[in-house]
Amino acid sequence: MVLGKTFDAGSIIKFLSQVSLGAVALGLAFGIASVLWLGFIFNDTIIEISLTVAVSYIAFFTAQDALEVSGVLAVMTLGMFYAAFAKTAFKGDSQQSLHHFWEMVAYIANTLIFILSGVVIADGVLQDNIHFERHGTSWGFLLLLYVFVQISRAVVVGVLYPLLRHFGYGMDIKEATVLVWSGLRGAVALSLSLSVKRASDSVQTYLKPEVGTMFVFFTGGIVFLTLILNGSTTQFLLHLLGLGKLSATKLRVLKYTQYEMLNKALEAFGDLRDDEELGPVDWVNVKKYITCLNNLEDEQAHPHDVPDKDDHVHTMNLKDTRVRLLNGMPYT
Structure with missing residues (x-):
């Protein structure tokens, strides 16, 4: 629809099924193949870590470019498969080294995403300021969007609360309250908004660059508000509800x-x-x-x-x- 095309309900369902299920299947396939490959590597930490990096990138680009399915879902499925079945495939100290390596990679990636998002937002505010000069309309929409995000999360948890209460370990109303309030947004949302910004710069016929800038602005604003407001008050909420005490x-x-x-x-x-x-x-x-x-x-x-x-x-x-x-x- 953004690029000027129309789809019916059946096409949308088919597209979403292919993108999601195809990505999961591809992630599982790469996970099985890489775990079998790890079986031929004996106590070589560098090779094992290099294999996980290479498989992650190959799975993403294969899904995103070759098969046109979700690369994010493919890599996520690959990581879940590793966590569930690949622990014994890493010998010696490789598992601990792998954990520290990916922790550092995640930290660097998060930092770069936040910095890049801040640069894009600052550039949009300073140059494309027509959206920010109309009596603070965009800033008001940001606050309204924050309230809507909190309400939508409360609705989702409320609808699923009967299931969450009777399945698993049994969630009570206090834990559900914390689940609603502790929903933070971060690097994943920002990276998706940056992809929209990149698409708006390349296909300006259908998607104006200002739209991509607004995507990053609203997403970055929601991330900032959830980290500052929700993140800083979650501990107080835990103490207020008595969830920080041992039974x-x-x-x-x-x-x-x-x-x-x-x-x-x-x-x-x-x-x-x-x-x-x-x-x-x-x-x-x-x-x-x-x-x-x-x-x-x-x-x-x-x-x-x-x-x-x-x-x-x-x-x-x-x-x-x-x-x-x-x-x-x-x-x-």
């Missing part, structure tokens, strides 16, 4: 775990003290410098020893059991 069951499990870890540390300390090869050692002073061995007087707390009179603790205990069950079988 009685979690607290008892934590104390029991700490007690067992201290016992293990004391047992290991005793084994070292009985080791004749270490020679004469002032173990009293050594123990003073080991912080975890200075406090072993706490009473042992068993995680299943819960008072019968506290119904809320039983509810949380059941919920924690469901969470552990779901975390224990993530791929079934």
